[in-house]
Amino acid sequence: MTKLLSTIIVDDEPLARKGLAVRLADHKDVDIIAQCHNGREALEAVRAYEPDLMFLDIQMPGLNGFEVVQAIIEKGLKLPIVIFVTAFDQYALQAFEVHAQDYLLKPADETRLAESMQKVRQSLNSSENAVHKSKLIQLVSDVTGNDCDKILAELTNNQPVSLSSYSDILAIKDAGEVSRVPVKDILWIDAAGDYMCVHTHSATHILRKTMKQLEEILDPKQFVRSHRSTIVNKNYVDKFCSQLNGEYYLVMSSGKELKVSRSYKDKVKQAVGI
Structure with missing residues (x-):
């Protein structure tokens, strides 16, 4: 019997959540256990359900997608496999190509979603999952200016994760683009x-x-x-x-x-x- 992937969807747009849930219905091993409309709800869902998979919108009021992942790490919660969702093609390409971190562009089409789900299934073994999480932490480290090696060492040794308050990168938004x-x-x-x-x-x-x-x-x-x-x-x-x-x-x-x-x-x- 195929293992069900406990999954949460995080997006501040109701139609986006609904559309993704409808497309995921074709994937019989996906069990959507929660839909969250902001980062705070996402953190509570991760704490309560320890999901295997999270579809996470980047641009949200309050905590954005990167800050949600940062908070999960900081609070010592179990980090699920993360597929970021974004409406901004250029921003997504700049942020993820270097890290081979998977993401979906809104609205997610069936073919691209199927490719992402195949990556998720392949990453379920421990070694692939470790690589995925390593890349995810590297991405968040680059975005937030935190020390990736230190974060990984603390996670490996089951120590509290200390996040630096000083950034190595200043993100500057101008005319819809983000300069790092x-x-x-x-x-x-x-x-x-x-x-x-x-x-x-x-x-x-x-x-x-x-x-x-x-x-x-x-x-x-x-x-x-x-x-x-x-x-x-x-x-x-x-x-x-x-x-x-x-x-x-x-x-x-x-x-x-x-x-x-x-x-x-x-x-x-x-x-x-x-």
Whole structure:
């Protein structure tokens, strides 16, 4: 007798949940045990049912798909096989091709769904399942900026998973696209009205966050606030200078001069080792 795959569907769109459930009805080994309309419900379903398989929407209010997986890992819950579902083709390709992580584009057609289910059945043996979960953790690590090797080691040793609050990647949405900017490449960030300008060697990106939010996600070992409207990467500071009028400024490796306010002067001097 074929083993039934306990399955949950997570999507904030009722029609999307219903459409996927209808298509999955053709797969007799799939047992849909729950349908969730947000990430919080998904976490409770994973905790309660420990499903074998989860179809997980990426774009949801509250917890998105990546954050749901991160929360499952963080809480030490049993991680099911995950098939991400997305309406954004370009975003999905960028996010998953490198990791060979499976995903479906909305609306899922029967052929593509059958291919995904075949991958699921093949991954049910322990070695294939371990590879799948390793790739899934790698993906979430890249998206959230967490240390993949450390996560795997903690899972292997049945230890609590510690997730870093500082990201290696800054995801910047612009005109429907998502740019993943490596944090190490950021020279400085300054405020421009309601937006932040993120400057790298090759480009300037526009980000809608506050200085406070940026300070919470950028490692203070690498970044320092030099002004109420500026954060700088210490690795790209060449000089700390003072002027005759008592003002201070930094000279970046790019040649750019950035003002240092008096209230941040001592902190900046200490941060850059002066």
